[in-house]
Amino acid sequence: MNPVLNLVNVTLEYPDGDSTLKALDAVDLRVDAGEFFSLVGPSGSGKSSLLAVAATLVRPSSGLVLIDGMDATGLKDTELTSLRREKVGIIFQQPNLLPSLTAVEQLILGDHLRGKPAVRARKRATELLDVVGLGTSLNKRPHQLSGGQRQRVNIARALMGQPRVLLVDEPTAALDHERSESIVRLLRQVTDEFATATVMVTHDTEFLPLTDSVATMRDGRLGLAVPASPTSPHRHPRLASSAREPWRRGPTQMSF
Numbered sequence: 001m002n003p004v005l006n007l008v009n010v011t012l013e014y015p016d017g018d019s020t021l022k023a024l025d026a027v028d029l030r031v032d033a034g035e036f037f038s039l040v041g042p043s044g045s046g047k048s049s050l051l052a053v054a055a056t057l058v059r060p061s062s063g064l065v066l067i068d069g070m071d072a073t074g075l076k077d078t079e080l081t082s083l084r085r086e087k088v089g090i091i092f093q094q095p096n097l098l099p100s101l102t103a104v105e106q107l108i109l110g111d112h113l114r115g116k117p118a119v120r121a122r123k124r125a126t127e128l129l130d131v132v133g134l135g136t137s138l139n140k141r142p143h144q145l146s147g148g149q150r151q152r153v154n155i156a157r158a159l160m161g162q163p164r165v166l167l168v169d170e171p172t173a174a175l176d177h178e179r180s181e182s183i184v185r186l187l188r189q190v191t192d193e194f195a196t197a198t199v200m201v202t203h204d205t206e207f208l209p210l211t212d213s214v215a216t217m218r219d220g221r222l223g224l225a226v227p228a229s230p231t232s233p234h235r236h237p238r239l240a241s242s243a244r245e246p247w248r249r250g251p252t253q254m255s256f
């Protein structure tokens with residue numbers, strides 16, 4: 001199977017005084033349709049940089065970024081914007097909803113900016129809000145919703161463009177334990193239902209078993225992806241059997 005998101009030998013350098021800092025250092029990443037991939041690592045290790053490059057918001061210094069088979073690194077800025085709108089959904093830690101718009105309008109606005117017809121947008125927005133458990137809150141404004149509900153609107157909004165890739169940055173950082181778990185469960189559900197290649201940056205290692213695979217970033221380098229739990233090996237035909245069962249090789253392999 002061809003990966004939906006494929007980063008090949010990606011390096012991202014920033015000027016750092018007289019030298020350069022490698023925010024990403026020869027990163028390879030493959031995420032398939034319907035795979036929920038989590039990314040962990042210490043602060044400053046390059047997780048946000050990886051998401052930004054995968055989202056085509058930042059061009060890598062070298063390497064390839066392939067989305068649904070298309071090489072984003074060879075595209076002009078306008079083409080890149082189209083690719084991002086068509087193929088990529090981004091969910092940031094803070095929902096950044098517009099205070100004056102209802103939940104359904106938050107979603108329609110995104111589609112309007114994509115130039116899609118309004119009638120279909122309302123139908124899809126209503127369906128998606130139902131999927132994320134907000135079918136009875138379509139006309140509520142952000143201040144009438146809880147933090148968890150606002151994050152659900154954020155997730156539904158990211159799905160409006162029918163993305164193939166879903167990039168999620170610390171979705172539970174502002175939520176309590178119960179709401180955090182329900183948000184990660186929702187991301188699991190939408191990854192399955194819409195077959196997105198989902199990458200989630202998280203500090204919440206507790207919820208990793210809800211995902212399929214996990215890799216650790218350190219100093220811009222991405223470690224080997226391993227199954228996130230003994231019960232999530234089913235999506236790893238490409239991994240060798242020893243990699244599929246890392247818990248058999250002792251705890252050091254699973255140190256997040």
Ligand SMILES: Nc1ncnc2c1ncn2[C@@H]1O[C@H](COP(=O)(O)OP(=O)(O)OP(=O)(O)O)[C@@H](O)[C@H]1O
Nearest residue numbers: 014015021023041042043044045046047048049050
């Ligand atoms: N725009 C930038 N200009 C210069 N250096 C940057 C820039 N963005 C990130 N960096 C540096 O790149 C490295 C990786 O940063 P990045 O934000 O990707 O890490 P992170 O793992 O997401 O950290 P955190 O968990 O704290 O968000 C850090 O050393 C950071 O200081």
